Amino acid sequence: MLILTRKPGESLYIGDNVKVTIVEMKGNQIRVGVDAPSTLRIYREEIYLQILEENKSAAEGISDAALTELSGGWKGVSRGSGQKASGGQSEGAINAKRSDVLLKRKSAGTKQ
């Protein structure tokens, strides 16, 4: 790992587009500023790892029994009416596709 020493207010560049600035030191905390293109995703490590772990848990070992009960237990919560990116509302178009896919699944010989 490359290790550099910086003072508050000093920066470093990662490539041409990413600038990391040491903003401030407060006790044992350091505030870091990142100037980067918005296309670059920046995460706190612990949160990123948490998501990664949760995705892995979600992807593995789903038992059929648990799935069957899962659907039975859903109470439902207040139902949104779908949205537009601008903040408006409209029913999600994915629903329309679902029935399409549902038919295919039936023809593939699975339950339901």
Next chain:
Amino acid sequence: MSNETETQGEQLTFASARFGEFTVPAETVIEIPSGIIGFPNSTRFVMLEHKPPFSWLHAIDDPNLAFVVVDGFEFGQQFDVKPPIGDVDTDLKAEDEYAILIVVTVRPDPRLTTANLKAPVFVNMRNRKGVQTIIDDQRYSTRFPLWSEAASEENGDADQGQIADTSTQDAVENAKR
């Protein structure tokens, strides 16, 4: 894309470890260019129906990779997240319609099943491209219990509520970026 009649759209066949072989219309594919976090190699998915409100987000290129998802709009106003307008993977623009898929972690005891509100998948319905985003907001947990009373009885501590992400101020600054 092709000159064939619409009724004979291109079909796509793929294998699923759970469900066997599937054939779906190619236009139903959802492309997630960056993949689901932790699974960067699978970028093409389809939605398969489970019992409502649950569905499957199933990888086309990996028969073993499938997620149970729930429509984010099912959570109503309490799940108030902004779509990633300007995101490069989805080319999401303000006028686009989008869907939100919440990844569900099914536990052996289904009452302990949780939803990852911290990392919703947004799908731009114009081009069916999606991205899993991380919401920098401590109200949303990676393990939101879907059955709250069962969950609080048996699993009622650290896992349930808050994510230790205390930096509201950071979030505000991020928003300006």
